[in-house]
Structures are given as structure tokens and as C-alpha cells.
Amino acid sequence: MKYNFNEPIDRSKNFSAKYDEVKSKFGRGDIIPLWIADMDLKVAQPIIDAIQERAKQGIFGYTSRPDSYFEAICNWQKRRNNWQIDRNLVGFNLGVVPALCTAIKEFSEENDKILFMTPVYSEFFDSVENWGRIALTSELKEENYHYSVDFDDFEEKLKQHPKLFILCNPHNPVGRVWTREELVKIGELCLKYNVMVVSDEIHSDLMLWGNKHIPFASISEEFANNTITFISATKTFNLAGLQASTTVFPNKEVKEKFERFWKRMDITRNNCFSLVAVEAAYNYGEEWLEQLLTHIEGNMIYVKEYCEKNIPQIKTYLPESTYLMWLDCRDLGLNGDELVSFMVNEAHLGLNDGRSFGAKNGFMRLNVACPRYILEKAMDNLNIAVNRLIK
Numbered sequence: 001m002k003y004n005f006n007e008p009i010d011r012s013k014n015f016s017a018k019y020d021e022v023k024s025k026f027g028r029g030d031i032i033p034l035w036i037a038d039m040d041l042k043v044a045q046p047i048i049d050a051i052q053e054r055a056k057q058g059i060f061g062y063t064s065r066p067d068s069y070f071e072a073i074c075n076w077q078k079r080r081n082n083w084q085i086d087r088n089l090v091g092f093n094l095g096v097v098p099a100l101c102t103a104i105k106e107f108s109e110e111n112d113k114i115l116f117m118t119p120v121y122s123e124f125f126d127s128v129e130n131w132g133r134i135a136l137t138s139e140l141k142e143e144n145y146h147y148s149v150d151f152d153d154f155e156e157k158l159k160q161h162p163k164l165f166i167l168c169n170p171h172n173p174v175g176r177v178w179t180r181e182e183l184v185k186i187g188e189l190c191l192k193y194n195v196m197v198v199s200d201e202i203h204s205d206l207m208l209w210g211n212k213h214i215p216f217a218s219i220s221e222e223f224a225n226n227t228i229t230f231i232s233a234t235k236t237f238n239l240a241g242l243q244a245s246t247t248v249f250p251n252k253e254v255k256e257k258f259e260r261f262w263k264r265m266d267i268t269r270n271n272c273f274s275l276v277a278v279e280a281a282y283n284y285g286e287e288w289l290e291q292l293l294t295h296i297e298g299n300m301i302y303v304k305e306y307c308e309k310n311i312p313q314i315k316t317y318l319p320e321s322t323y324l325m326w327l328d329c330r331d332l333g334l335n336g337d338e339l340v341s342f343m344v345n346e347a348h349l350g351l352n353d354g355r356s357f358g359a360k361n362g363f364m365r366l367n368v369a370c371p372r373y374i375l376e377k378a379m380d381n382l383n384i385a386v387n388r389l390i391k
């Protein structure tokens, strides 16, 4: 089936955080929202069909997870990433952030250090700090918008005995797909300093330009034994509102300790719609995903070329993965607060402030998972606002 990702969308009755929370987040309603990481795009038809079929039954009692649910997840990883997961070491979770919080809570103590590389998804900071742990950060090196691990600094940080290292694989917001060589070096250092790895692989299906994702735990048995991995159909297939993610554990002991927390909260069952949607996504969503990636690539090329041609003060590059672009706005000459205010009040754009990811002043994150006409309007707004600013 051919999907048209440029079809006009209407989220006005969608109860979406991205649109309905614009006023409370940005202070005004006349904003094009390009912030939170979901897509202004309809999901794959087999997912809609599966949910409609389930809805038609009209009975929505407690669910029981069939074997086929985790089989679909394991098959997807084998097919797409050549990662053979032990079916007994897979678990259900509501979301990756709740799962991350659980790992932090169960595998570290208050005031322990937790290491991660910045700039990075803001919830890494929030989850660590909300649980009374200390964020220990290693800043990525940047050269011509290519971000890489500063291994000297990373090792220095590992020497400070963090309890966990949270890997973002691939890395939001800079879009890096870590190479095998980089992952091996990271993993060996974590083993050397006896630091458990939590690998957040939520963006791992969003590989652009033919890049290949390498699941960190698939690299070796030693790495697998030292890693908890988070994956989710919700990012790949735009199902965040259904709240179902997957955790892959190194062994039974870690799985039991982790899941005890959820059992105590009595949160162990999928809701009836996520149950059928996730399975349909992994079994029948590949065709949609391949077309989506082409659409995302096209949108990214559009934004990059638009900036180069019309707004040279804003620089960007084509990330290796995700549907998020990292904008370098430093040449606008604005400080952090001024830049946020400029984007909101002059360009009428709702972007993510780079500082929330631990970046220096001057960076913004742009979500391009939308029909092209939304981006065209956004880029024109930005162009007009920049021209007013520099006049």
C-alpha cells in the first residue's frame, strides 16, 4: 500500500499534548508545534485495522498477553537487527521513561552517580534527579556537526564510580548511529569499571540513509550480560498514546528485581488496544516504516537546503537517525532566553530548547515528522522572523 504522508492532518480533536499543551508550554496559542517527539502522521493501516477490529468487539476487560505478542517483538529484532533475544528475558513496560526510572531506582541508591553523554534527551536528567541520584555527564565532541564520544572524558567519568551508564543508541538529539567500533569501546570501558549499561534504543528503527542499527547487547555475550535494553514500537509507529514498551534483560535475576517494582504497583498488563497495535505494527508495519523513512529524509533535506539558501544564520545537518533535527542558531547572536522568546514570539514556532538537553546556548531541536506543508509554513515563519531580526 502506498501512504501519503503529505495528506493534511487535523489533530484538533486528537487530545494531543503536542497541540493542546502549546499555550501552557510556550505561553501563546498561535504556534506551530514541532517539539515533543511524536508524528503528525497517520499510522500504518494494519495498526488502524487491528484497533478497529478490537474496538468492534465492544468488550474491554482485563487483558491476557498471548505468546504471539513477545514473539512479534523478538521476530522484529531478529529480522531487522539480527538480534536473537531470549523470549524469557523480555518484559512489558508502560513506557521507556518509566522503565528508565525503574532501572535507576532498582539498580542504584540515592546520591549515587548515573553517567550519560550530553547533549541528550532531557528525561535522562529529570529521571536521574527525580530519584535523588546525581547526573554525571560526559559531553560529546563536535566537529563540523559530527558528534562523537570523548573517550578520555568518558573514562575519567567512569573512574568516578557511577552506578549506571545510560546509553542513547541511537542518540537523541544529535542523531548519531553509533558504529560497532564506538559501541565496543564504550562497552569494554563499562566492563572495565564494572558499570552496568542501560541502553535506550527507542529510536533504533528510525535509521536514515540506509544506516544500520546495532543493538548494544547483541555485540557480545559479555555486553548482553551487563545490559538492560529498552525498545518500543511507540516511537517507530507513532503509538505513544497507547503506552507499551519492551525491556530486554541480561538474566532472570535482573528481570525479577526490575519487575518486582511493577508487580507491587500491579502494572503488568497491556491495555487492550496496545496489545493488538504493537503486534500488528511489528508483524505488518514494515512497508509503512520504509515509506516513512523516505518521507523523513525528504523533510530533512528540505529543511537543510532551505536554511542554506535563505537563513544561513541557522545551520543544520542531516542526522543519521531519528526524525529530529538539531539547529545551530548561534549566529543569531541571541542568548538562551532570547532565542526561546524569538522562536515563540517572532517565528511562532514551538521547538525544544537545546539547553533542556544539556547543550550550550544557541541550539534548538526541530521535529520533522509531519506533512511537508507544515514544515514549509514553519520555515517561512522562521525566514521572515530572522530577516526582521537582522534588518
Ligand SMILES: Cc1ncc(COP(=O)(O)O)c(C=O)c1O
Residues within 6 Å of the ligand: 037, 094, 095, 096, 097, 098, 121, 168, 172, 200, 202, 203, 232, 234, 240, 245
Ligand atoms: C531517547 C528517548 N527515550 C525515551 C523517550 C520516551 O519514551 P516513552 O514515551 O516510551 O516513555 C523518548 C521520547 O522522545 C526518547 O527520545
